[in-house]
Amino acid sequence: MPVVPVGRSADNAVTTSPQRQRPTIAIVGAGIAGLAAAWELVAGPDSQGGDGPEVVVLESSDRIGGKLRSTEFAGRNVDLAADAFLAQRPEATGLCDELDLTGELVPVGASGASIWARGRLRPMPEGLSLGVPTRSWWPFYRSGILSTGESLRVATDLVVPHRGTVGVTGDRSVGDIVGERLGRPIVERLVDPLIGGIHAGGVDDLSAAATFPQLIAASRQSGSLLRQLGRARVPAPRSAAPPPLFWSLRGTTASLAVALAGALARRGVAVHTGVSVDAVERAGPAGANGATHPSWTIALGGSGPPPTGAVVMADGTSSLRVDGVVLAAPAREAAVLLGPLAPVAAGLLSAVEYASVALVTLAFDPGAIRSPLHGTGFLVPRISTFDGRPALITGCTYLGRKWPHLARPGDELLRVSVGRFGDSRPAGLDDDELTAAVFAELTRLLDIVGTPVETMVTRWNGAFPQYRVGHLDRVARIEQSVAELGGVAVAGATYRGVGIPACIGSGQTAARLVLESLSAGADPAGRSPGRVDPTR
Ligand SMILES: Cc1cc2nc3c(=O)[nH]c(=O)nc-3n(C[C@H](O)[C@H](O)[C@H](O)COP(=O)(O)OP(=O)(O)OC[C@H]3O[C@@H](n4cnc5c(N)ncnc54)[C@H](O)[C@@H]3O)c2cc1C
Missing domain, CATH: 3.50.50.60 (FAD/NAD(P)-binding domain)
Known part of the structure; x- marks a missing residue:
């Protein structure tokens, strides 16, 4: 009543x-x-x-x-989840335009990133399309991310004829396609950290149609996968300052x-x-x-x-x-609301699985990190181990280098990501334990002297839907x-x-x-x- x-x-x-x-x-x-x-x-x-x-x-x-959220850390505002948006798609920049925010867009302040491969951090070569070399095989080979034999396995794609599967319409996993055509090492050391990293999942489960549509289109053509992907790339404009790949906003995303x-x-x-x-x-x-x-x-x-x-x-x-x-709520909540009205939609939504992640943000004194910091950060493939245990860290952003407005002469800010689908270890650690575990791994990845002067843990349960x-x-x-x-x-x-x-x-x-x-x-x-x- x-x-x-x-x-x-x-x-x-x-x-x-x-x-x-x-x-x-x-x-x-x-x-x-x-x-x-x-x-x-x-x-x-x-x-x-x-x-x-x-x-x-x-x-x-x-x-x-x-999941757009920020807080104050070490005297400045930092994002607690998304810290950038892709410039190539028009929706976010278009919205910024409508909101009169175009003047507030800030480009990423550094280019490139590294990957932990074969015992050290190695800069990723240019011209990768989500981990697959599309411009030239030579810089890829020289990066040392794969051994000579593993690189040659990738290069066979350029010379061994592939008949293509034109007419095949079904979806496949990213890992299946790349593994079949280029070998497993490139899947494990590049494609999984890059695409799997975006979704906090594994490329052996992730849908190519949903996460890398150019790949599934290229895989259906005859000839080389690398060349097909290269043709699908949008060529960078020949200007002195090519447009940035990612934007943030002055302040925070x-x-x-x-x-x-x-x-x-x-x-x-x-x-x-x-x-x-x-x-x-x-x-x-x-x-x-x-x-x-x-x-x-x-x-x-x-x-x-x-x-x-x-x-x-x-x-x-x-x-x-x-x-x-x-209904702009995540899958589980949408499933509950739709249950009595649209059981099929509700059933499909309730089956969507999510990966949980955590971020550990650390401030170090200048000089505490003695390794050269290349580009915006690094990724750690899931096959990596430290002291016989699978790596906890999945990636790290050098915040002050990626976003110059966050840089201060007095410190170096690192944002470390942990957790991916199937890895529940972060959830089993309290914030202090998680920070200690991350710091221990970080010292293996970078040459660090001393301890962080400030730390913060942010947990995102149910962060990323898994696109199977x-x-x-x-x-x-x-x-x-x-x-x-x-x-x-x-x-x-x-x-x-x-x-x-x-x-x-x-x-x-x-x-x-x-x-x-x-x-x-x-x-x-x-x-x-x-x-x-x-x-x-
Ligand atoms: C750690 C992390 C880093 C990321 N980094 C990037 C990045 O750098 N670049 C990028 O582009 N993307 C990034 N993403 C992804 C991106 O941020 C998210 O996918 C996106 O923000 C999700 O937006 P959404 O509106 O779909 O859902 P959400 O942000 O989850 O919003 C859904 C809202 O619905 C509310 N809600 C739920 N149920 C109900 C209910 N019954 N009634 C009322 N309200 C309800 C929730 O409280 C929530 O506020 C990142 C995500 C995470 C977690």
């Missing part, structure tokens, strides 16, 4: 009633995908002047940004989420933190009360005040009636199943890319799908509440 409609009457919350023209769209999750979805709904010229949808963003945690929330507030969109969406139920099918599309009741929980228009029940729970929903072979087919089925609900769409890292630009793009697409569905004004499946086809 509703007792307190917050802000406006309970009737007013029925957004499809004849009195209300503007649909209300709820965004579940204020990570970058959810925020981008909200912005897509209110930023366009059509949405100005009161014609666009009313948008409400609901975030279960006490802060916006999801996480400031993108803060700026986006500020811009949303200026468009009248409130982001409600501490408000979780606990259930989504069909409130009414198309046709009910003159509505042209289905509407939804979302059950709210959490400790934050419910948004305007929510109906508060006697037991303190509240709910909100909306016309459309963008067949991932894109499953995503298409999830999207189809959700689209059939009418006015509901999914967004975020679970689907078509874990990087910030991909997440922004998925939020934008989801927002447009919901709007299109509302304006199409139909309940495509013609279902009514309580009559959900369980086979979907």
Whole structure:
């Protein structure tokens, strides 16, 4: 029994009633995908002047940004997760443009990185495409990352004819394709650290179609894989200063989420933190009360005040009636919300596995690190061992070198990544133990004298969805199943890319799908509440 409609009457919350023209769209999750979805709904010229949808963003945690997060460390602001976004994709830079942040973009301050291979850190040669040499085999050979015999195995691809598998459409794992064509050593020492590193997973399980589409396309052609990949590369413009591969923002990459929330507030969109969406139920099918599309009741929980228009029940729970929903929460949470509505999508989402990672950030006195620091950092292949144990460290960023605005003459900042899918060791160590274990390995990788002057541990449980072979087919089925609900769409890292630009793009697409569905004004499946086809 509703007792307190917050802000406006309970009737007013029925957004499809004849009195209300503007649909209300709820965004579940204020990570970058959810925020981008909200912005897509209110930023366009059509949405100005009161014609666009009313948008409400609901975030279960006490802060916006999801995995975009920063904090103060050693006297400056540092990112706690994502610290850069790919420049080649347009979504993040386009968003920065819309938010007037283009002048705040900062390029990576160093080029290149190293890899721990054959007992030492070795600079990676130029011209690699996610670990595979595409320009010239010679610099790759000279890098010493592979032995002479292992390098020659890679080079056979240039001379031994390959018949190609044109017409084969199925997905395969990255590790399978590269291993078959170029041998296992390059998989283990370059491709796995690079692609597996991006996803905190292993390339023997990761879908080539989802994580390295050029590879699967190249593998189907006859001839050399290296040459095919080389042709697929976007040639760098012949300018004195080629555009950077990655950008951050002055301050932190996480400031993108803060700026986006500020811009949303200026468009009248409130982001409600501490408000979780606990259930989504069909409130009414198309046709009910003159509505042209289905509407939804979302059950709210959490400790934050419910948004305007929510109906508060006697037991303190509240709910909100909306016309459309963008589910921009990670797979497990989305699965729970979709369970009663779209069991097929929910089943596929609940099967998505996640890797957890942790970051250990360390500040050292200048001079404490005696090894030359090349480029932006280094990667450690999973086959590496220290004292007979598999390496804990997966990679390390030289923060002050990667981002000159973080550099100080008084110290050297390192950000070390640990944990990947299947390696639960970091979770079993407390922060002090983890820092000590990382420091012990770090001293094997770099020549360090003394101890860090400041340290910080950040843990990301459920950080990276694992895109297994067949991932894109499953995503298409999830999207189809959700689209059939009418006015509901999914967004975020679970689907078509874990990087910030991909997440922004998925939020934008989801927002447009919901709007299109509302304006199409139909309940495509013609279902009514309580009559959900369980086979979907
Ligand atoms: C350590 C680390 C480093 C990374 N580095 C990079 C990088 O350098 N470059 C790059 O491009 N990408 C990087 N990524 C990946 C990228 O940051 C993420 O994939 C992306 O930010 C995910 O955004 P999202 O909006 O999909 O999800 P999230 O950020 O997870 O946001 C989802 C939000 O939904 C909320 N939520 C969940 N359930 C509910 C509910 N029921 N009701 C309301 N709210 C709910 C959550 O609290 C969360 O805030 C990194 C990720 C990690 C973890």
